[in-house]
Amino acid sequence: MWVLGIDTSCDDTGVGLVEDGRVAVNLVASQVALHQAFGGVVPELASREHLKVIRPLAERALAEAGIGPQDLSLVAATRGPGLIGALLVGYAFAKGLAWALGRPFYAIHHLEAHIAAAWPEGLEPPFLALVASGGHTHLFEVQALGRYRLLGATRDDAAGEAFDKVARLLGLGFPGGPEIERLAREAGEAIPFPLPLKGQEGYDFSFSGLKTRALQLVEKGLPAPALARGFQEAAILHLAEVVLRAAEDTGHRVLLVAGGVAANQALQERFRQAGLQVHFPPRGLSQDNGAMVALAAWRRYRAGLPPSPLGLGATAYWPLEEA
Ligand SMILES: Nc1ncnc2c1ncn2[C@@H]1O[C@H](COP(=O)(O)OP(=O)(O)OP(=O)(O)O)[C@@H](O)[C@H]1O
Ligand SMILES: [Mg+2]
Structure with a gap:
């Protein structure tokens, strides 16, 4: 069972693919060079860059896994917290994909995704x-x-x-x-x-x-x-x-x-x-990435937690206790 996870909460575009709870592909397009001259992340520039990168990155992830969009069983994205303009890009992309494919969509809390990255299989x-x-x-x-x-x-x-x-x-x-x-x-x-x-x-x-x-x-x-x-x-x-x-x-x-x-x-x-x-998270999974979002969605699905309505919007502010 393939799960696609997307994270665009800040300045990295992350697309990950998880197969039956195992990370198969995890691509991160860094924006470090873009923001360097400004001494910090410029939100508007981050959104625009996500918009440019998200589709080719998702296509590359699928190609590397050797699967097509139809092979995806679940689609997930970070809903928040983060920079709202940046979040919206990955979140809307994932929702659109889930809708087009007719697959369940999981809106994931960014910190739940970070926790999922460090959570070993079988630990209760x-x-x-x-x-x-x-x-x-x-x-x-x-x-x-x-x-x-x-x-x-x-x-x-x-x-x-x-x-x-x-x-x-x-x-x-x-x-x-x-x-x-x-x-x-x-x-x-x-x-x-x-x-x-x-x-x-x-x-x-x-x-x-x-x-x-x-x-x-x-x-x-x-x-x-x-x-x-x-x-x-x-x-x-x-x-x-x-x-x-x-x-x-x-x-x-x-x-x-x-x-x-x-x-x-x-x-x-x-x-x-x-x-x-x-x-601890395995190498490559500690910083922002898409695979951790897919892992969280996979765990939610397996635990019988319901998918998210497509009408649910992204949010910059969202305490984890309310996720
Ligand atoms: N080896 C390291 N030692 C200490 N800090 C590190 C190391 N590697 C990365 N970091 C720090 O981790 C941070 C980036 O982590 P991450 O991508 O999870 O955070 P973020 O997405 O910016 O924030 P958040 O997840 O809270 O929204 C940076 O502040 C970076 O300096
Ligand atoms: Mg993070």
Whole structure:
């Protein structure tokens, strides 16, 4: 059974194909070069680029899988949250395709898709899921597919956003996460950073203090590798401290770590040492992509959750608890 998944929530066009729950093709057309000159994603440019790329990318995905549109059993797309103009392109394309083929359509929450990417076959809820990406740092209790409880979230920047901003302070390229990780490996030692929200009782996150500290250290002219390593260690320590405390308090022993930041090797090592059963997305599935959307739709279909009406619109704002 073939499922097509599309994600155009931000600046990447993602088209993925999943066959019986296994990722067969996962194509991502990056817009990094397009937005580079502006120092951030320009929403209107993102929409226009999605519009140019979506159809040829979908055709290429089908060709690589060696199937035609008629072979698709389900069509899915990210409904939100994200940039509305960008979302609309992939969402409308997928709805049109589902309608033309007469197949069920699944409107997928972007964070459910990130979680689906890290969710191994056979793992039954409940468990904890941390989504750490460019736009989110949210800790959920996953009670069932489609039933989520928010335990904590960032009060300011998202974790990935902080990696991107600190990378920029250091004159590194975008996205900043991989650049910081690479530079941190060159460091002999780490410059210490203060741990954010020390002593808090809840499960929130904060990264703006680390960013400010990085700025002060850059202005002092301290060496970039030691600075990158210090920032990375503090960011990871903060994520781990909050999540492990939540696991302790709630009694959960299983944790998924999803989103772009989950690709960080130092982070994976830290969480693997925590004494929990921890799962990360396979390579290529942590950042925005279409296959994770197809995976979420496939799980929803298999769990007997109904497809979405074609009259349902895309939405920039959509809490996961309401998905
Ligand atoms: N190795 C890494 N270490 C740390 N951060 C990383 C790494 N690789 C990628 N990232 C970060 O992940 C983010 C991109 O992830 P993703 O594509 O999931 O987020 P997004 O789509 O921008 O945001 P959201 O999913 O919240 O809408 C970027 O901020 C990037 O710097
Ligand atoms: Mg994302």
